[in-house]
Amino acid sequence: MDTHDLELARSIQRREQTLGNSQARKGQRPARPPRSQVVFRFQLTLMASRVRALSKGPQNFTIKSSFVPLAYVPCVAPLSALKKTMIDDLLLETHHRGTYLLARAVTPQDCMTAVMAIVEDEKGDVLMAQLYHQDDGRTEDILAKGMVLIIKEPYFKLMSDGGYGLRVDHLSDVVFLAANDERIPGSWQEPPRQSATALAWKEKGNDHVKESSYRSAIMCYTRALGCAPTPEEMHTIRLNRSLAFLKTQEYDAALSDAEFAANSASSAKKPVEKALFRKAQALYSLERYRECCEVLKELRLEYPDNTKAKSELTRAISRLAEQTYGKYPFRQMYAEAASLQPPHLDRATYLGPVAVQPAGSRGRGLFTTRAVKAGDLLFCEKAFAHAFVDKEAGSGCDITMLIDPESGGGTMGSQSDLINMTVQKLYRNPSLLPLITDLHHGAYQPVDTAAVDGQPVVDTFLIRRIIALNCFGCPRSTLASHQHNRSPSTSLTTTTTTSALEKEKEKENVFYSCGLWPTASYINHSCASNARRSFVGDMMVARATRDLPPGAELTWWYQLPWPRQPAQSKSNKLHSHWGFACACALCADDQATSPAALAKRESLAAGLRRYVSSLGARELGNGDAVADKIKGVVDAMAATYGAPASEVPRLAVWMAVQGALVKVLKAGGPGMGPVVVRPVRMVELLLAAFAALGFVIDAGAALVVRRWGLLVDGVVDSWLLLRDACHFAAPELVPAAEGYAKTAYRMVFGEDETFDSVDSPR
Numbered sequence: 001m002d003t004h005d006l007e008l009a010r011s012i013q014r015r016e017q018t019l020g021n022s023q024a025r026k027g028q029r030p031a032r033p034p035r036s037q038v039v040f041r042f043q044l045t046l047m048a049s050r051v052r053a054l055s056k057g058p059q060n061f062t063i064k065s066s067f068v069p070l071a072y073v074p075c076v077a078p079l080s081a082l083k084k085t086m087i088d089d090l091l092l093e094t095h096h097r098g099t100y101l102l103a104r105a106v107t108p109q110d111c112m113t114a115v116m117a118i119v120e121d122e123k124g125d126v127l128m129a130q131l132y133h134q135d136d137g138r139t140e141d142i143l144a145k146g147m148v149l150i151i152k153e154p155y156f157k158l159m160s161d162g163g164y165g166l167r168v169d170h171l172s173d174v175v176f177l178a179a180n181d182e183r184i185p186g187s188w189q190e191p192p193r194q195s196a197t198a199l200a201w202k203e204k205g206n207d208h209v210k211e212s213s214y215r216s217a218i219m220c221y222t223r224a225l226g227c228a229p230t231p232e233e234m235h236t237i238r239l240n241r242s243l244a245f246l247k248t249q250e251y252d253a254a255l256s257d258a259e260f261a262a263n264s265a266s267s268a269k270k271p272v273e274k275a276l277f278r279k280a281q282a283l284y285s286l287e288r289y290r291e292c293c294e295v296l297k298e299l300r301l302e303y304p305d306n307t308k309a310k311s312e313l314t315r316a317i318s319r320l321a322e323q324t325y326g327k328y329p330f331r332q333m334y335a336e337a338a339s340l341q342p343p344h345l346d347r348a349t350y351l352g353p354v355a356v357q358p359a360g361s362r363g364r365g366l367f368t369t370r371a372v373k374a375g376d377l378l379f380c381e382k383a384f385a386h387a388f389v390d391k392e393a394g395s396g397c398d399i400t401m402l403i404d405p406e407s408g409g410g411t412m413g414s415q416s417d418l419i420n421m422t423v424q425k426l427y428r429n430p431s432l433l434p435l436i437t438d439l440h441h442g443a444y445q446p447v448d449t450a451a452v453d454g455q456p457v458v459d460t461f462l463i464r465r466i467i468a469l470n471c472f473g474c475p476r477s478t479l480a481s482h483q484h485n486r487s488p489s490t491s492l493t494t495t496t497t498t499s500a501l502e503k504e505k506e507k508e509n510v511f512y513s514c515g516l517w518p519t520a521s522y523i524n525h526s527c528a529s530n531a532r533r534s535f536v537g538d539m540m541v542a543r544a545t546r547d548l549p550p551g552a553e554l555t556w557w558y559q560l561p562w563p564r565q566p567a568q569s570k571s572n573k574l575h576s577h578w579g580f581a582c583a584c585a586l587c588a589d590d591q592a593t594s595p596a597a598l599a600k601r602e603s604l605a606a607g608l609r610r611y612v613s614s615l616g617a618r619e620l621g622n623g624d625a626v627a628d629k630i631k632g633v634v635d636a637m638a639a640t641y642g643a644p645a646s647e648v649p650r651l652a653v654w655m656a657v658q659g660a661l662v663k664v665l666k667a668g669g670p671g672m673g674p675v676v677v678r679p680v681r682m683v684e685l686l687l688a689a690f691a692a693l694g695f696v697i698d699a700g701a702a703l704v705v706r707r708w709g710l711l712v713d714g715v716v717d718s719w720l721l722l723r724d725a726c727h728f729a730a731p732e733l734v735p736a737a738e739g740y741a742k743t744a745y746r747m748v749f750g751e752d753e754t755f756d757s758v759d760s761p762r
């Protein structure tokens, strides 16, 4: 812990104490400081945060921390059913159900983990309002000075700095009012517009578009539509509003406006060109590529000179092909992932032979719909949301920390950003809600209202829970992270086999990047997994790691199966975080194995490690003795298992043999020329290592994998080593070994286009 950490920890502790007292004050009506003092203090804080932002160099970062309140549900009552309340009536630590507060911002906004401003009510009383999960990446302010808003069922609470304020966690609990909205009291109204006609509002909307103030533009266009426009005006207003909706990424609404404009074009005597183009853009963004292609084809037919439509059609056809056939240009995707910031690829999701089905006590699971072969593509999914932190750039970025006193934990970094992104995307595109809200959310009880007052209801606490249980940590690309992890002076083989499993751990550090992939979220955990995931940017590639029949449940690792952790242990993350005890063959076998057998296994492995470390030049000169020793340990360790390795993979044996082979190879020199262990013995040991993982391999006149075993990273290198040993020991087996190396590579990295660039261990 450095000084920075200590300061942070102390500040968290102080705030925790403040909040700890909050429940004792529930229901109190606090004495509020005078308005001038509240406003002045806020302005000082605002100035301080602006100075901080200006002085921030590339080498430092800001930790934005915030306490998550106890989960509460969003308001599901229509505004018409709520009664107006005033700041003076608010009670501490209370959700004022059945009421709303009309307020106006009297300061500019400050953006930390929330968008904050001081707001007043009609009596002039003031309070701080904190709006969480708003999109602060917009070009325009969310809560600019003078803006009027309605806060539904206001939650008045003690803030961690000891002050009081209104906290809004659900986007649908706040309604921003357009200027001249009739709900704005007369004293707050702007001077009446000279001509509050549809045309005037439309023009004001157009002005906002020119300034890239799309949210304001949408408000104006919506006002225009309420001013009895002519059919022609209506067409234009909705066409223009569809553009603004595209810019704010509200694609459902953009599509609806563009469709209206397209359908009304002929009666409004207007060309349909722009409407069709915007409709296609909305469909593309909603990943509805087939419909997008249809619209663009229609557009091309009527307007053959529209070159933009031509290029957009080419792009949409490429997405449709990816979506339909699951063929991807992986090399190109690596280049895109390396250069794009964030690495969000313009690629489509392919869902292969998989379907969600009931999985007994595991809830739902993902199952194969037909037989698949080891290495086959199951799906290649684009993230619904992806929060990327550039691990290499490392500094200069802000880190959000959400502390959850309820669970004693919290979320840090990109996972907090992922919550915001997901909430935002769903709020803007309610057609996507079921895709996410159907995901596993443990015991959390969501509201069953999907929309109120024409706005979607997105329960932030539900999304938080869904992300906690379903998000995946990810590198910029699995291949790049693998290459980054290995030392440039050594071959792929020597580094990855040393600690293949440990290296994998580093790749999915949720502190950095993470994402939500809805289909992948249905895959349950098993230590004896039969599928693997890899990443290229925000695309997740899932492949089968063994031959599977139709109707097989797909499983992969939520946590690495090594080192073994007792399935029933409360400290096992599967238990503490996901709420289950793994009942796979490995876990069942662990439980069935006596402590004496486990101790024997460990002492044999430790003995082998000591032996290999102590090898000197003289011993290395007698490769057969070394091979005999390794083989002897394998056999002795095997005797501690009750079930065959094809039923219960023997990870301890695999780790021991791989570790020993790597050390011996290193001792033998960089290549296999001065090989310590004769190739024929090498083949024997590698086959024993494969067998420990549960592989069933025929190695006689031909090399045939009858059954694939547990697919850990090091398997790729073992196949490459086997291939190279076969060069000397059994050249006729080389092509088959190379083929299996390539299949294993495809499982680990998601593709085999780059297989040829792998360093040979020879």
Ligand SMILES: C[S@@+](CC[C@H](N)C(=O)[O-])C[C@H]1O[C@@H](n2cnc3c(N)ncnc32)[C@H](O)[C@@H]1O
Pocket (backbone or CB within 6 Å): 361, 362, 363, 364, 365, 439, 440, 469, 470, 521, 522, 523, 524, 525, 526, 577, 578, 579, 580, 581, 582, 583
């Ligand atoms: C990411 S979700 C997986 C899909 C989930 N089964 C569903 O019905 O949506 C994770 C949750 O699935 C369940 N789960 C996953 N693997 C399991 C296993 N091996 N045994 C029991 N439950 C499991 C746990 O409830 C876990 O919190």
